[in-house]
Amino acid sequence: MRLESIPEPLKRLKNPPKELNFIGDTSLLELPKVAVVGLRKASTYTKECIEVLCNVLKSANICVVSGGAIGVDIAAHKAAMPKTIGVFASGLDIIYPSQNRTSIGEIYAKGLALSEYDEGEPPLAYRFLERNRIVVGLCEALVVAQADLKSGSMQSARLANELKIPVYVLPQRMGESSGTNFLLANKKAELIDDYYKFASLFGEVKEQKIDDDIVKFCKDGVSLDDALAKFGDIIYEYELDGLIEISNLRVKSVL
Structure with a gap:
């Protein structure tokens, strides 16, 4: 199916999509949204951080947006389910990557899947960058969890900087995430040092039941x-x- 109109946040893009196809729960578009992106070969530490972060965002009624790729993307979707939106670089009848078939099926069934491409359109290389602009443009903030200097995630960070969408990164060790460390060093991103404090910027955080x-x-x-x-x-x-x-x-x- 096709959305009746393009979500308002996407109109700030220089080249907004003309139309968007969808499968799933379009009410998620009304929630505050945070994009979470990063390496396909994410470290175990990064995936653990993403799991906690996205659980906290979900509990604050914040929707997590990502691109359905292996690594950071799918970890974010799984932790945020059902409050998650996947943006895809192919027609929604083509499940890519195939190793994420089960989790992408969950996005279709419980969350929301979006694509500017019609059925039958394959996931060509340039379309992943086009997809990324929608991931960033939909959201009130971008979290780059782990990234190399030359990566799609860094291009997403540059777009977010241009659009004045705040960029955040996770704490990482030297040599394991040169991209996010570069963003921090050049004051192009802020550090997430408290998941609840971060979530409170975009949603209502429930009382932490640490003594529960x-x-x-x-x-x-x-x-x-x-x-x-x-x-x-x-x-x-x-x-x-x-x-x-x-x-x-x-x-x-x-x-």
Whole structure:
């Protein structure tokens, strides 16, 4: 299906898309939006940071926008589900990259998928840069999680700087993210040193339940069965609020 009109934030682009095709929940376009982008070969540390960051954004009713690629993009989508928008460089009938098929299917079913390309249009190289301008243009802020100096993520950061969209980066070690360290050194980005403080800039952050019994119980990781036996189905509410994460039948606090 096609959106009736182009979202207002995209009209600030020099070359806004003429039309956008979509699959999913268009009400997500009404939420505050933060783009999260970065390396396809992201480090384990970066992926862990993204998981916590996007859980906090989700709990503050902020939508996470990215490009569906392997690495940073898909990690952000998965952590933010269902409050996530994927922007794709091909027609929406073509799932690319294929290794993300399951997660992209979730975006279609629970989040929102957008593309300026009609069905059957392949993901040609130049279209990824065109896609990136939509990812950036939709949002109130851009987070570059990890990036090399010469990368699409750095081009996204330059576009955000031009549009006066604030750019943020994660703390990284020397030599592991030359792009984000360059942005910091040249005052073209700000550092995220507190996930909740960052989220509060764009949404309403719920009180941090650090002293909560459930958060304490799950701090070092416990089996899902043990958590359900002790606290019941409220465990799933805590997951939706971004206070805990459930993976491989284990539960762990993200605070």
